[in-house]
Structure formats: structure tokens, C-alpha cells
Amino acid sequence: MFPDSPSQTPTRIDASVPARAGAGLKAEHIAEILETSADIGFFEVHAENYMGDGGMPHRQLEAIREKYPLSLHGVGLSIGGEGPLDRDHLQRLAVLNKRYEPGLFSEHLAWSSHETTYLNDLLPVPYDQETLDRVCDHIDEVQESVGRRMLLENPSTYVAFAQSTMSELDFLKEITRRTGCGLLLDVNNVHVSCTNHERSALDYLDAFPIGAVGEIHLGGHAPDQDDAGRPLLIDAHDRGVDQAVWALYEHLIASTGAIPTLIEWDNDVPAWPVLMSEAQAADRILADNSRPSIRRVG
Amino acid sequence: MPTTVDPAFGALADMCAMATSDKVDETTFCEALFDPESSTPVGLVGPDGETAPKRFSVYRNNVVVSLCDALGDTFPAVKNLLGDEYFGALARAFVTRHPPKSPVLLHYGADFAGFVESFPPLEAYPYLADVARLEWAWLQAYHATDQVPLDPSRLSSVDAQSVGAVRFRRHPAAQVVTSRWPVWDLVRANRFDPSADIQIDLQLAQSVLLTRPELSVDMLLLRPGADIFVCALFDGAMLAESAEAAQKAFENFSLSDCLSDCLSTGAFADLDVA
Numbered sequence: 317m318f319p320d321s322p323s324q325t326p327t328r329i330d331a332s333v334p335a336r337a338g339a340g341l342k343a344e345h346i347a348e349i350l351e352t353s354a355d356i357g358f359f360e361v362h363a364e365n366y367m368g369d370g371g372m373p374h375r376q377l378e379a380i381r382e383k384y385p386l387s388l389h390g391v392g393l394s395i396g397g398e399g400p401l402d403r404d405h406l407q408r409l410a411v412l413n414k415r416y417e418p419g420l421f422s423e424h425l426a427w428s429s430h431e432t433t434y435l436n437d438l439l440p441v442p443y444d445q446e447t448l449d450r451v452c453d454h455i456d457e458v459q460e461s462v463g464r465r466m467l468l469e470n471p472s473t474y475v476a477f478a479q480s481t482m483s484e485l486d487f488l489k490e491i492t493r494r495t496g497c498g499l500l501l502d503v504n505n506v507h508v509s510c511t512n513h514e515r516s517a518l519d520y521l522d523a524f525p526i527g528a529v530g531e532i533h534l535g536g537h538a539p540d541q542d543d544a545g546r547p548l549l550i551d552a553h554d555r556g557v558d559q560a561v562w563a564l565y566e567h568l569i570a571s572t573g574a575i576p577t578l579i580e581w582d583n584d585v586p587a588w589p590v591l592m593s594e595a596q597a598a599d600r601i602l603a604d605n606s607r608p609s610i611r612r613v614g
Numbered sequence: 615m616p617t618t619v620d621p622a623f624g625a626l627a628d629m630c631a632m633a634t635s636d637k638v639d640e641t642t643f644c645e646a647l648f649d650p651e652s653s654t655p656v657g658l659v660g661p662d663g664e665t666a667p668k669r670f671s672v673y674r675n676n677v678v679v680s681l682c683d684a685l686g687d688t689f690p691a692v693k694n695l696l697g698d699e700y701f702g703a704l705a706r707a708f709v710t711r712h713p714p715k716s717p718v719l720l721h722y723g724a725d726f727a728g729f730v731e732s733f734p735p736l737e738a739y740p741y742l743a744d745v746a747r748l749e750w751a752w753l754q755a756y757h758a759t760d761q762v763p764l765d766p767s768r769l770s771s772v773d774a775q776s777v778g779a780v781r782f783r784r785h786p787a788a789q790v791v792t793s794r795w796p797v798w799d800l801v802r803a804n805r806f807d808p809s810a811d812i813q814i815d816l817q818l819a820q821s822v823l824l825t826r827p828e829l830s831v832d833m834l835l836l837r838p839g840a841d842i843f844v845c846a847l848f849d850g851a852m853l854a855e856s857a858e859a860a861q862k863a864f865e866n867f868s869l870s871d872c873l874s875d876c877l878s879t880g881a882f883a884d885l886d887v888a
Contacts, residue, residue: 364717364718369758369759371757371829372829373757391717394717430641435644436677442638475660475673476659476660512661540672541668543667
């Protein structure tokens with residue numbers, strides 16, 4: 317199934333990610349994906365899972381990359397952090413970009429490291445001038461170090477900062493204006509955050525700077541309640557895409573046209589056919605709106 | 615198995631200094647994350663503008679649970695030996711004292727074996743730390759740099775007079791875990807071969823050679839004295855002096871068997887003739 321030697325020069329298909337559905341790559345699905353030559357637009361991986369030196373993970377990813385375009389999604393750079401970006405980590409991201417030639421490269425509007433400690437969660441940032449300036453500086457540094465434009469993902473949040481002085485949308489718009497980065501629009505995150513903060517997800521989507529969007533994420537969330545008994549949705553990625561999120565997605569795609577769309581399912585990962593059927597559901601919506609999107613970045 | 619875990623908080627609580635204003639900075643947020651006794655920072659609010667403890671606890675839970683899960687993925691045999699509940703408490707204690715220093719979580723847990731060894735409630739289970747060491751070594755072998763192992767015929771082509779002076783270079787994945795406990799049996803029974811009928815004899819001392827000639831990690835139970843021999847070779851000693859050291863410790867040490875084990879499992883990347 318794998319090439320004999322890691323040094324063997326592979327023959328890869330083109331890097332560019334089509335305006336189709338893709339899926340988050342899970343190790344337990346790889347054999348079936350390759351054996352069945354799964355008809356899917358692309359795969360996305362978490363960059364940090366491929367930061368070992370060698371062995372099976374890299375061999376498997378190379379086998380996937382030969383047959384499919386790839387999206388490289390970082391989860392640990394802490395772009396929203398108060399401290400400087402981790403230069404070693406930037407270098408590792410640059411190496412992975414060079415090695416696998418992903419068609420899309422993205423990270424989060426969040427922080428995950430404090431001083432020397434890595435917290436392994438996407439923590440929220442206040443939407444104020446100080447944070448905006450810092451995030452823009454960090455994105456400039458990422459794009460310079462990695463040598464390409466990145467996409468920044470809108471967060472799912474459970475609390476708001478009383479100190480925020482602007483809306484999340486204004487914050488994101490200003491980032492794209494100043495840094496030239498694109499956006500990864502996570503529709504599940506929109507639904508989760510808007511529910512948690514009692515805002516209209518439709519209004520949010522309609523006002524989103526869609527021209528900057530290079531990729532869409534869809535995923536599952538877990539329902540809970542906050543202290544006052546209000547709905548509190550948790551971005552758990554542990555189940556299928558919720559009906560409300562599908563409805564938002566259809567609404568969005570009807571107005572934007574097709575955009576590469578990823579199904580995320582990271583916990584309680586199902587058998588491959590179940591994940592594939594979620595991707596096929598997104599593909600049907602994309603096919604119904606197959607005119608090219610307004611403008612794609614990536 | 616013991617059931618109490620020292621609830622003290624370590625590095626993180628110390629590191630995160632107190633802050634008091636409504637403006638929530640990283641330090642304030644971070645301190646509250648790792649100290650469940652602390653209140654939710656004022657300034658982190660729900661839609662009514664009020665402080666929202668249950669909302670904040672989602673982050674608390676995500677951080678600790680995801681790091682504990684990462685440890686469970688790296689140390690499944692330790693987890694199986696302790697049971698989910700006790701392992702969860704142990705992992706929580708470790709996570710708060712030794713949080714990761716890198717966003718590359720596949721390197722998280724280097725200090726876990728040492729932590730287990732010095733964790734007072736686990737004193738009665740002295741073999742657990744070596745089980746953790748073996749699982750950590752397995753993970754390092756799994757992610758090690760790719761390299762084609764030494765072709766055994768290279769040694770046959772060295773002339774007889776020079777063989778004793780040969781030095782081997784360790785393959786990037788190859789490691790020896792030496793133990794006075796039956797770690798090989800414990801790890802097989804609790805991770806790699808759970809359905810096999812393995813009788814654990816705590817009087818047995820087992821040392822293991824881990825190699826990864828291609829993609830899968832191989833574990834070989836070393837013969838008596840072989841751990842001394844292989845470790846000496848990995849440290850750069852000549853073949854003759856490595857064999858001598860092993861023979862001194864174990865009269866019945868078999869050089870040909872041990873060398874053949876090393877060559878066939880891919881323990882070496884290369885050799886140098888003096």
C-alpha cells in the first residue's frame with residue numbers, strides 16, 4: 317500500500333483543493349480510503365499530528381497526498397496569544413507546507429499557549445484594539461514565515477469578554493483588510509457562538525466577509541445549558557452535523573456558490589462510510605449551487 | 615489499587631500570578647483554568663453580561679480532559695493496569711504539575727514515568743514506572759526518523775582480525791528498556807496482546823529491545839546480559855569490549871545469539887571498522 321522507501325519521489329495529484337466536500341483524515345480510515353479510492357474532494361489534517369520525525373504517520377499522509385489534495389490545519393500556534401509566536405513551531409509549519417504542498421493552510425483566532433505552557437484548547441480572545449494589533453502582527457509573521465497566505469478560522473466561544481470594544485465580524489474584517497489573510501468560515505462555530513451569545517446566526521452569516529472565505533468547516537456540537545438554564549452549545553466534533561447547521565450552510569452556499577467544505581469529526585469517530593455520507597450530503601448542496609464562488613482565496 | 619490523589623497544584627498555579635481587574639488577561643484566564651477552587655474571572659460573561667461559571671468550566675474541562683486523554687493514548691498499558699478512574703486522577707495530577715511545553719502533543723509525557731515512580735500513592739506498584747518507560751520508548755520508536763537498518767552482510771565482510779574493533783551506530787528508532795520487573799509481559803498483557811494467556815511473575819526481570827526497521831515497532835525480549843551488551847554498543851563501545859562487559863555480568867552470555875538478534879531486528883544503522 318505504501319511506497320517502499322520514504323525517500324522515493326512520489327507522483328502527486330495537483331495541490332489545489334476543489335470546491336467540493338472533504339473530510340478530516342483519521343488514521344483508522346486510511347486503509348479503507350485508499351482501498352476504495354474514495355470519491356471525495358480533499359482531506360484535512362491537523363498539522364501537529366505530523367510533527368514527528370518519521371514512521372507511519374508521514375508514510376500514510378504521503379499515500380493520501382498522492383491521490384488527494386490536502387488542507388493543512390494548525391491547532392497549536394496560539395495566534396491570539398499575548399506572547400510572541402513560537403518560532404520553532406512556525407518553522408515546523410513551514411516544513412510541513414513545503415513537504416506536503418497543501419492547497420489550503422489555516423489556523424485559528426484563538427490562543428492556546430501561555431508563556432511556556434501549551435493548554436491544548438482554542439481559548440477565546442477579547443475583541444479590542446490591543447488584541448487586533450497583536451493578532452495582525454502574528455498573522456503577518458505566519459504568512460511571512462510559511463511563505464503563503466493563510467486562512468483564519470472564526471472561533472466557537474462560550475464566554476464573551478466584557479472588555480471587547482468591537483464585534484467579532486468587525487474584528488475579522490479588519491484582520492483580513494490589514495493582513496490580506498483569508499478566512500475559514502466554520503458554520504458550526506457560527507451556530508455555536510451565536511446560540512451561546514444569543515445572536516442571530518443568519519445575520520452573522522449574511523454580514524460575513526464572504527469574499528475572503530477560502531474554506532468552510534462543518535461539524536457536530538453537543539448541547540448543554542449554562543448557569544441560568546440558557547442553551548450552551550459545546551463545539552465537540554463528536555457527532556454528525558446538526559440540522560440547524562445544515563440549514564445555515566444551504567442558506568450560505570445558495571448565495572455564495574460552491575466553496576471547499578470540510579466535515580470535521582474528531583471524537584467518537586465513526587466508521588468511514590458514515591463520515592463519507594456526511595461529506596456526500598455537503599457535496600449535494602455544493603453541486604446544486606455549482607457556479608463558482610465570488611472569489612476564493614487560499 | 616490506591617484511590618487517593620494529592621490535589622495540590624503545581625507549576626501552573628504557581629506560574630499564573632494573581633490579577634484583579636475586570637480586564638481579563640491571559641495570566642488571569644490561565645490561573646483560573648487550572649485551579650478549580652478559584653472563581654470565574656470577572657469580565658468573562660454570558661449574554662446577560664453576568665459572570666458565567668458554568669460557561670468558563672467548559673474551557674477548564676477541555677484543557678484538563680484533552681491532556682489526560684493524550685496521556686491515556688500514549689500510556690494505554692499503564693491505564694489498563696490502573697483502571698480508567700485511577701488513571702484519570704493520576705493523569706490530572708500529572709497534567710497540573712507537568713503541563714506540556716510544546717503544541718506537539720505527540721511528544722507529551724516524557725516526564726510521566728518519573729512522575730509515576732515518585733508518586734507516593736503508587737509506592738506499592740513499583741513496576742508501573744517501567745511500564746510507562748517502555749510505552750514512552752515505543753512512542754519514540756514509532757515516530758523516529760526513517761532509516762534503512764544496517765545490512766547484516768556488512769559485518770560478515772569485515773575481516774576476522776578487525777571484527778572485535780567494530781563499532782555500531784544505533785538506528786534512530788532502536789532503544790533498550792532495562793527493568794527489574796516483567797515489563798515485557800506486563801505491556802503485552804495490558805496493551806499489545808491482551809487476549810494471550812500471560813502469567814505475570816513479579817520475580818522476573820525483563821529488558822526489551824525496541825526497533826522499527828520499517829513502519830511497525832518490534833519489541834524483543836532480551837536474553838540475560840544482552841541489555842548490557844546492546845547498551846554498550848549503543849554507547850559507542852567496540853564489539854569486543856561490549857561482549858566482555860556482558861560476559862563479566864553473565865557467564866552464559868551468548869555473543870553470537872545476541873548479535874544476531876540485534877542485526878535481524880534492525881538495531882543498527884551502520885558500522886565503523888577501526
